[in-house]
Amino acid sequence: xxxxxxxxxxxxxxxxxxxxxxxIVKVTEHVEAIEPTGQLVDEDANYFDDAASLEVARQIADxxxxxxxxxxx
Numbered sequence: 601x602x603x604x605x606x607x608x609x610x611x612x613x614x615x616x617x618x619x620x621x622x623x624i625v626k627v628t629e630h631v632e633a634i635e636p637t638g639q640l641v642d643e644d645a646n647y648f649d650d651a652a653s654l655e656v657a658r659q660i661a662d663x664x665x666x667x668x669x670x671x672x673x
Contacts, residue, residue, distance in 0.1 A: 606641040607657045609634045 612633045616625040639647050640654055 608639040
């Protein structure tokens with residue numbers, strides 16, 4: 601297996617709340633509006649700068665269908 605890095609993205613999230621009941625109703629992600637941050641993360645969860653790696657990683661991420669999202673919790 602080759603070197604794995606992550607391209608960091610901002611994902612808009614709406615947290616719908618009931619202001620009368622004081623509860624969260626639902627949380628929705630707007631994945632069509634994701635924006636890359638320009639940051640890369642290595643396998644040890646460290647941020648690093650490498651313009652060439654960012655370009656290649658963005659091309660791969662943009663040219664392929666994304667698998668099911670791993671929520672990480």
